[in-house]
Amino acid sequence: MIISRRSLFSRILQGLGVSLIVNQHLPVAQAAGEESARDESGPLIVRVTRPFDAETPVREFTSFLTPNHRFFVRSHFGPPPPEAVSEANWKLRVGGLVEGSHEFTLTDLRQMEAVTITAVVQCSGNGRAFHRPKVPGVQWERGAVGNAQWTGVRLRDVLGTAAVQAGARHVQFQGADRPVVASVPLFTRSIPLKKALHPDTILAYEMNGRPLPILHGAPLRVITPGWMADSCTKWLTEITVQADESTGYYMQTAYRLPTTPVEPGASASGQSTPVEAMVVKSLIAAPQEDETVKSGPVAIQGMAWSGEAKVVKVEVSLDEGKTWESARLIGEDHPYAWRQWQLVWNPRTAGTFTILCRATDVRGETQPATSPWNPSGFLWNGWDRVSVTVAL
């Protein structure tokens, strides 16, 4: 059966239960784009309808693992045509500074030692909407992040089979996704060899114990635990071992941070460095924004994570950051996963309250009130903030 990309796309969305108001019959209203993407009641909040970008409503983060159908979705060109990534046609090619060139089928990969890692995956632009002055890009708020169990093979086992040559410094990833117009640069990315050879860097074919869904990169994606998701190439088909960082827009212009702070509102110029590790961050998953809670004990809960370091403290403030009270870290504790936390609050008066939270990691890094401004709005980790009403 031949399925057009468009009908496949609508099916994926139906599968997700996304109630899309794409305004198919009102193209101008869609162009004005006002309300189409703002439905916050579905499993995902749609930010861009094509290619599909959507974030998870923060209320879902009360569970330790983020279910696949609620996990945020981000790509530059949308999934490749199903034929390109079907098990029968798909192959992974490894070349560049390696002995010979190598091809792997999914069966080959499944015969290698499997590893499972629980890790946070987060878009570099998560929280972009909070930077002031505002910056261009998908206006992600709080939910372009999730925590899942990823199963696959170690990248270093795949590279080991191919024997990396002297002079190799970077490993480039290319997925099967393509822009609709060929003059748009491909999403080509590389990571330093050191990260590539780290035993926890894997090529995943399962997500939360299920085959990787097409929206999340089926049949194979990169997982670089502790690093931002721009290194986690989906629909992976080519690995090239090379001396230098990848060339091209998505490595040399996009996903970079200025090495010295820039004046808010200024444009990018001067030295920059690729976005790599995540910064320390926490969110309040309950209560929710604008919720009305009854007086009496209220459980404030959420999650906290920090790229390559352990979270050691989460604090909550009910007075705009003047005083802070430590929350209890609870639940599972894994190196790259997020840590859940809880604090019982006893509001004694009725009214509107703002709950703030901030996390600190073992290196002593603490979430700032607001993050340093940068031209692309990456790495937002300002204090999380939720306003609730207490009714007596």
Place this chain on the structure above:
Amino acid sequence: MTNAGHMIIFSLVIGLVGLAVVTAAQEEDPATVSAALAPRAEGLVIARCSVCHSPDLIAQQRLPRPRWEATVEKMKHWGAEISDDETDLLVRYLSARYHPGAPDHLSPLDSELRKAEPLTQEPVAEGPLTGVAVRGAGIFEHNCQGCHGTGATGGMGPKLAKNPILKHEDLFWETVLHGRGPMPAWGSVLSRQDIADIHAWLLAR
């Protein structure tokens, strides 16, 4: 000079001053500017800016004019098919409607403004048109290929080569002139001759 002559010059000067005042007022008030430009600009957003991504990506930005200029330039560089005049119009419109101070939730455009204004002031051709396939190839590449694929073999939009609709000319014209769902309306962007040329080229595929 006669009194009448003075009167003419006087009214001309008043007229010019009046015009300048109106223009200045429009330039100052983003809402007026965006409302005035919306009919043409929204047509461009649909036909030119929605090839690679849906327009909601555009409407969620709140940027000052220099950033809009840079963004539109980047899109042109990547393949957005817009002329210099169209670029100028779009930048003025986008920076008036989606400026940093604009509210998160903008009120929808007035439905009256939604009727896209003709972009080409060409008289509607009389009588049957003969399409020229060679010309059609180029026009297709610039306007349709992004969605319908190289060689019209399909992409985000359906395959058009050997598509039965080519034989139902009225339906073909209806769809291309007025659009359908995500398919933009081309009646205000392309001339009838252009469309006939595309049709001829598609038939030969």
